[in-house]
Amino acid sequence: MSASIIPGSARADSGTDPALVAAYCSGNQGAAAELVRRHAPALARFLYSSGADHEDVEDLVQETLFRAFRKVKSWTGAASFRSWLLAIGGNLLRDHFRKPRRQIVSIEDRDIADRADPDADLAAAEAEKQVRQGLARLPRLQREVFLLRAQAGSEYAEIAALLGTTPGAARVHYHHAVKRLKELVQ
Amino acid sequence: MSDCTWLSDRMPAVALGRAEWTLDETRHLNECRSCREEWDLVRVTNRVGEEIVLAHDTARTTEAVLRRLEGSGERLRPRLWTLAGLAAAAAILAAVWTGGRDPRPAPAPQAGPVVAGLQIRLPELENLQPAELDSVLQTMDEPVVDGSTVDDPGLGDLDSDELQQVLDSWEG
Numbered sequence: 001m002s003a004s005i006i007p008g009s010a011r012a013d014s015g016t017d018p019a020l021v022a023a024y025c026s027g028n029q030g031a032a033a034e035l036v037r038r039h040a041p042a043l044a045r046f047l048y049s050s051g052a053d054h055e056d057v058e059d060l061v062q063e064t065l066f067r068a069f070r071k072v073k074s075w076t077g078a079a080s081f082r083s084w085l086l087a088i089g090g091n092l093l094r095d096h097f098r099k100p101r102r103q104i105v106s107i108e109d110r111d112i113a114d115r116a117d118p119d120a121d122l123a124a125a126e127a128e129k130q131v132r133q134g135l136a137r138l139p140r141l142q143r144e145v146f147l148l149r150a151q152a153g154s155e156y157a158e159i160a161a162l163l164g165t166t167p168g169a170a171r172v173h174y175h176h177a178v179k180r181l182k183e184l185v186q
Numbered sequence: 187m188s189d190c191t192w193l194s195d196r197m198p199a200v201a202l203g204r205a206e207w208t209l210d211e212t213r214h215l216n217e218c219r220s221c222r223e224e225w226d227l228v229r230v231t232n233r234v235g236e237e238i239v240l241a242h243d244t245a246r247t248t249e250a251v252l253r254r255l256e257g258s259g260e261r262l263r264p265r266l267w268t269l270a271g272l273a274a275a276a277a278i279l280a281a282v283w284t285g286g287r288d289p290r291p292a293p294a295p296q297a298g299p300v301v302a303g304l305q306i307r308l309p310e311l312e313n314l315q316p317a318e319l320d321s322v323l324q325t326m327d328e329p330v331v332d333g334s335t336v337d338d339p340g341l342g343d344l345d346s347d348e349l350q351q352v353l354d355s356w357e358g
Contacts, residue, residue, distance in 0.1 A: 029252055036248040044242050045235035057238055058247065065251045070258065071354065127230045135234075150231045153198045175194075182223050 017081035021072055036065055039082050042152060046086045049147055050093055051136045060096060064089040079158035086152055087162040090144045127185070134184035138177055145170050146177035189214050193221050197228045 015023070015031075017038070023031035040061055047060050068075075068088050075084050135143050144163060148154040149170075156167040156174075163170065193214060199205040207215065215221055 029255075032252060032255065033248045036251055037244050040244050040247045041239040041242045044238050048235040048238045049231070054238070058242075061242075061247055062250050062254070065247070066254045066258075069251070069255055124230075124233065127226075128234045131227065131230045132234050135231075147231070150198050150201065150228045151234075153202045153204065178194075178224050178227060181227055185227065 018077060021075060021081065024069065024072065032069055035081065039085050040065065042082060043085055043089050046147055046151060047089050047093055049132060049135060049151060050090065050143060051132075052093055052096070056096070060089065060092060064092050067092070078161040080154065083148055083152060083154040083158050083162055086148060086154075087144070090140075094140065130185045131181065134181045137184060138180055141165075142173050142177040142180065145173040146181070149174050190218060190221050193218075194224060197225055201228045201232045 015034075017035065020031040020035050024035070043064060044057050044061050047064075048054065048057050052060055064085065068085050075081065079087070135147070138146070141163065145159055148159045148162070149156070154162075156170045159165075159170045160167045165173075193211055196205060196207075196211065200207055215225060
């Protein structure tokens with residue numbers, strides 16, 4: 001979609017996330033488009049890293065964004081917009097996993113992007129696969145804290161606000177996750 | 187704070203390209219196996235899903251999300267009107283059915299069944315002429331649309347924020 005067909009997009013492509021959220025709340029659809037552009041790829045990666053199947057990621061991203069925009073006034077700013085979005089995605093994924101699965105696709109079956117050095121790439125792909133499998137075996141809270149910290153760069157205080165825990169507890173979850181992942185990835 | 191804890195706290199920022207290791211930190215990483223393993227883990231975690239990001243069609247996502255948001259906005263208004271209409275219709279029905287027992291002089295509506303024990307007064311209807319009442323009743327004969335049911339009485343009294351909370355609670 002061309003950004004120019006989105007009302008207000010010309011004014012929405014710069015500005016902070018809070019400013020864009022405020023603009024969206026005032027009816028500027030272009031602000032929503034810019035927020036999607038900024039955060040959808042990170043959300044997709046988070047969902048995939050959390051165990052979502054490749055073919056489910058896009059639906060989950062859309063559903064997460066839709067829900068987020070519908071309740072965007074509940075975003076207090078205690079956590080960054082991206083962290084808040086990822087937390088909503090995590091909740092959605094939990095519900096998704098509770099449903100009967102349509103199809104189980106092995107991680108080995110997914111396409112691995114072509115890279116320049118086949119040997120190094122194979123090793124890298126193997127390491128990524130191991131980490132993803134390890135992440136899938138972590139308790140949910142440990143996995144979410146680890147991904148919010150390691151992949152999204154969220155601070156412990158942000159994570160604590162999102163997940164209803166304390167910064168100290170979030171730090172403990174992170175270190176437990178690291179310890180378990182080290183064991184699982186060996 | 188130990189060197190290991192310090193390094194651990196810095197790893198996400200460095201992995202995301204928001205910071206760089208200092209010489210001292212690099213030296214520690216080379217000497218501390220535990221930190222090196224954690225650093226490898228954080229780096230690899232930041233590569234997981236890279237192909238998803240590269241292949242992600244943000245424009246398609248944007249279009250789909252905006253379309254859904256617009257659609258949901260359009261659906262909400264008829265639903266509000268339907269619920270409000272249902273509540274009004276129920277009130278009018280009650281007023282018409284109990285009108286025969288109202289001792290006060292008023293233009294008598296057409297006789298109808300009396301619901302025992304139900305006495306709801308709607309003074310604003312008492313001044314209506316029979317033809318006007320008929321007109322109101324005509325509007326109640328229209329079919330209920332949008333899947334709403336009479337299991338929803340009372341929702342028409344909610345304001346938009348309250349109704350949104352109810353809808354959100356239904357959606358979980």
